[in-house]
Amino acid sequence: MKAIIPVAGEGTRLRPHTHTTPKPLLRVAGKPILGHILDDIVQLGIGEVVLIVGYRGSEIVDYVRSNYDLKVSFAEQTERLGLGHAVFLSREHVGDHPIFIMLGDTIFRGDLKGMLSTGGNVIGVKRVEDPRRFGIVEIENDRIVSLVEKPDSPKSNLAVAGVYVIRDSSSLFDALQELITSGERTKGEFQLTDALNRMINRGAEIRAFEVEGWYDCGKPETLLETNRVLLEIYSPKTEVAGNIIIDPVHIAEDAEVFSSIVGPHVSIAGGSVVRKSIVRNSIIGENAIVEDALLESSLIGDNAVVRGMFKRLNVGDSSEIDFS
Numbered sequence: 121m122k123a124i125i126p127v128a129g130e131g132t133r134l135r136p137h138t139h140t141t142p143k144p145l146l147r148v149a150g151k152p153i154l155g156h157i158l159d160d161i162v163q164l165g166i167g168e169v170v171l172i173v174g175y176r177g178s179e180i181v182d183y184v185r186s187n188y189d190l191k192v193s194f195a196e197q198t199e200r201l202g203l204g205h206a207v208f209l210s211r212e213h214v215g216d217h218p219i220f221i222m223l224g225d226t227i228f229r230g231d232l233k234g235m236l237s238t239g240g241n242v243i244g245v246k247r248v249e250d251p252r253r254f255g256i257v258e259i260e261n262d263r264i265v266s267l268v269e270k271p272d273s274p275k276s277n278l279a280v281a282g283v284y285v286i287r288d289s290s291s292l293f294d295a296l297q298e299l300i301t302s303g304e305r306t307k308g309e310f311q312l313t314d315a316l317n318r319m320i321n322r323g324a325e326i327r328a329f330e331v332e333g334w335y336d337c338g339k340p341e342t343l344l345e346t347n348r349v350l351l352e353i354y355s356p357k358t359e360v361a362g363n364i365i366i367d368p369v370h371i372a373e374d375a376e377v378f379s380s381i382v383g384p385h386v387s388i389a390g391g392s393v394v395r396k397s398i399v400r401n402s403i404i405g406e407n408a409i410v411e412d413a414l415l416e417s418s419l420i421g422d423n424a425v426v427r428g429m430f431k432r433l434n435v436g437d438s439s440e441i442d443f444s
């Protein structure tokens with residue numbers, strides 16, 4: 121089996137961070153998003169990965185090659201024509217091997233092993249509150265009978281969660297080829313969902329497997345939420361003398377923290393310095409400096425400097441100050 125990870129997007133919703141770092145390499149709970157995904161792939165015993173790269177692709181390939189003992193190949197998506205198009209580009213790297221697709225901005229926690237051992241074609245699904253934002257499946261027992269990408273009137277609230285095991289990979293690539301040749305787009309893009317629906321219409325069996333933890337990293341709020349959840353799951357115990365640390369946090373070994381209150385839910389990357397500050401629910405990048413600052417729900421990029429957010433007040437009796 122080969123893993124396919126589409127990572128071509130520009131990550132516009134995470135600007136300015138993605139101006140200088142491709143989204144999959146943004147850190148959450150102590151390592152890049154892609155690191156969490158690849159750790160899962162290694163755990164599942166999959167030894168070969170095909171990356172579909174585009175925006176800042178060489179940085180992504182370098183990261184994988186220098187940190188993982190995996191066989192890596194990559195295809196380049198020069199135009200953003202959709203997830204279906206991205207997956208199609210992996211065809212010559214895949215041959216007729218079964219494939220395991222994981223989207224590059226999503227982290228799963230749950231029984232992926234169980235999903236793989238289900239056999240046949242399987243798609244991870246999860247019940248969601250607003251099904252119009254996702255690919256949606258209709259099922260009979262656990263067999264998928266139809267898939268629609270971001271429907272205006274959803275027939276169920278079971279969303280495609282962005283993890284797919286397709287053993288009939290040739291049928292999927294044929295269906296994708298047909299979409300591309302005939303120019304059939306949905307919402308302006310060639311959709312993986314449409315190709316899977318074609319497979320079903322031709323009699324292919326695809327099962328739905330409910331995934332437990334499904335964490336999006338595509339925008340600042342969800343990246344912070346994923347940071348919170350993963351820190352809770354890993355639950356590290358951290359002590360740094362001279363500070364108050366409220367677990368769970370991740371503080372890189374070579375980060376320095378002085379006279380501060382840090383946590384809960386803070387990740388601080390290597391080389392950073394936090395001094396005389398209060399920081400909670402935030403991600404601080406590499407070699408950043410945070411000094412005399414009060415931070416909450418913040419993303420601080422690599423090499424950034426944040427200083428002096430405490431206020432000096434000289435407030436008389438019966439005054440009321442409200443900075444909200």
Ligand code: G1P
Pocket residue numbers: 203223226253254255256269270279280281282311312313
């Ligand atoms: C993609 C898929 C969609 C799926 C979603 C999961 O959409 O096309 O079917 O539900 O990922 O995150 P995107 O989020 O790229 O618009």
